[in-house]
Amino acid sequence: MQKAYKITMGKAACAVDLGDGSERGEYVNQDYILSRLGRPHRSVSLMYCYYPLDKEWPARISEYYKDKKIAFQWDYPYDDYFPYLGGLNGNRDGEPFASMRDIRRHGQDVTLTLTIDPFVSDEHLAAIGEDLKRFGRLFLRINHEATGNWFQFNRRANYQQVADFYCRAVKIIKKHAPNVQTILCIGGVEDINSEKMVYEEEFAQAVRDTDIWSVDKYMALHWGWPLDVAESGGTTHNRNSVREVFELTKKSYERFKYINGGDSKPMVMSELNADGNVTGPYEQADMIRLFCNIVEEEKADWLSGFCFYQFRDRGRLGLEREDPNNSNVGIEQPVMQTYREIINRKRFLPSMILGSEIGLPVKLTWRSSEDAEGIAVLLYFEAPPVFCELYFEDDSNLMLEFNGRWFYKSPTTKYLDLMPAFYEHNINGGCELAIKIFAPPASGENDLTTEDGLFSYSYIIEKLPEIRIRTAPIELDKDKEKGNI
Incomplete structure (x- = not known):
């Protein structure tokens, strides 16, 4: 007879999350991801949109306008994420709920990134809360990158309205789903020589009302994808130093804390990567490794976690690149091996405490x-x-x-x-x-x-x-x- 002992799993010093599906790639099931990476993540991030007042809803907007010529990925009437099929008069049989169940069965929490029309009613928000209350601890990232200008919620409302909507949504959704932890994702400090964040005054109350602070930082990004190819001299891509990205994230945390009266909250990077369209596959892996080396070497305890964006991508932002002949097949990139090594370092592993015999x-x-x-x-x-x-x-x-x-x-x-x-x-x-x-x-x-x-x-x-x-x-x-x- 084998002896059994109590064991408790707790937090990592820096948690690792994984993006799975977006406008750039389809959802990949958790059995496959586990077989490729060998361990689960703290959370898996899904990206959806909710624009129920639009005449095209609930179609995926790029499919609805599949013959429409656009100049930019976000030039559709609403954001080209998968439609959130719950909410008011919705149902929980389809997405994102099937994927959320798959994630939780495999021992991971869900991070739901949800872009929402800022003019939906309180009843819509209450319905979202009712949808989410059965999924245990759930991270909800509402209208992310909210100080940008590309998503439709920023084009329909000014920054103060977007910030006020965030506070309203947090209050109503958490009333119906106290299990939800909200993530405020804004630009943070974007200039290394500045102390203040962009649109700081507008979002000050949201900083105080949210549960978690967040920024999205790419060490390299080709935002013109898929409508052009990144080439030297082009204007739809950029590259930053790894050290500067780390320092900007740290300064953002410190500024969040200042706005919150000196009290700290968890700080995460909800999207982190270097775009292989800009760097090529080998330097992409090198940049991810260097960033995580800095987190380790400097014992960055202020950083609660980061989310690698994403597992499989039609471009070059994935651990796998989608096979153009078969969307169900992924082609492993060099960053996959690097990422496997990183997520098995002690700092990024959950704690395990062995207890008494039971x-x-x-x-x-x-x-x-x-x-x-x-x-x-x-x-x-x-x-x-x-x-x-x-x-x-x-x-x-x-x-x-x-x-x-x-x-x-x-x-x-x-x-x-x-x-x-x-x-x-x-x-x-x-x-x-x-x-x-x-x-x-x-x-x-x-x-x-x-x-x-x-x-x-x-x-x-x-x-x-x-x-x-x-x-x-x-x-x-x-x-x-x-x-x-």
């Missing part, structure tokens, strides 16, 4: 990807394994970490092969490893009828899986026995 049955509790109670089962290996397998008899929905690699078990899965945990990190004999097991919600939603169901989900494990370990092939090599090799 008996079965045991209740596992999932509050968020930064607050979960699981069990750890210790395994002793006399030699490197050839087979390492788990067999289940229940319908549990589990995330398991083993030897640095994570695995997902769906409710219908009865068998897991753990050998991929050894392919990159093999072991010597005579060592002990722990299987860490957590239980995020199987449906992707919390049960609101249970006690504290708004904030947590629980599952009772009655029995540990059967563990099969073999340290030699089942049949010995006949050629080796005969001395032929």
Whole structure:
């Protein structure tokens, strides 16, 4: 009988999130992403828009006007994100809810980036809150990059109206969904020689009303994509120094804090990358590595996390580039290997605290990807394994970490092969490893009828899986026995 111990998963010193789908690429399922990266993220970012007062709604605007010639990506009547199909008179059967459930089943929180018509009624905002209250801790980024001039909400309203709308939306949505944590994303300090943020006076109250502060910073960006090609002397791209991007982000945090009366709040970078259209694939990877090196070396505790934008991209802002022959296929970029290495550094990994021995049955509790109670089962290996397998008899929905690699078990899965945990990190004999097991919600939603169901989900494990370990092939090599090799 294997012994089980309580284990608690907590925050990383700097969390890592991942963008998955936008105007530049389709959503990629979490099973595939987990297989490519080997670990889940704190949160996965989805990008949607909500313009229910427009005559074209709820069409995706670029598809509605597929024959319309435009000069800029955002020259449509409303933002070219996937339509948010919930809200007033909406439904929760389609998107983004199917993707949100997929994300949460795989032990991650959702960051929902939502551009909203600033003239929707309070009833629309209340309906969004009702949509979101069943998804546990959820990060909601409303009208991001709000001090810019490209999104339709900025073209329909002045900056004070956009800021006032943010405060109104925060108040109403959180009244209906207290589990939601709001992210204010504005330009921050954009000049290294300035102390003030752009449109600081207009957004001062929003800085105080939000839960989390954020800026989007690209070390290189081709904003003319996909309508032109970045070439030397062009005017639709730029490149900044990595150090300057870091310093501008830090100055933005310090200014947020000043506006908030000296009190701190979590600071994140909701979009971070270097555009390969500008840098090429190798320097893109180098710039991401250098930025994360600075975060580590300077122990930037003021930075709570960053979101890499994005997993798969039709341009060159992805860990994969979409295959032009088949949108379901991704072509790995050099930054993928760099990113895998970064997200397995200690600073970017969630904390794990091993507790006392516990008996079965045991209740596992999932509050968020930064607050979960699981069990750890210790395994002793006399030699490197050839087979390492788990067999289940229940319908549990589990995330398991083993030897640095994570695995997902769906409710219908009865068998897991753990050998991929050894392919990159093999072991010597005579060592002990722990299987860490957590239980995020199987449906992707919390049960609101249970006690504290708004904030947590629980599952009772009655029995540990059967563990099969073999340290030699089942049949010995006949050629080796005969001395032929």
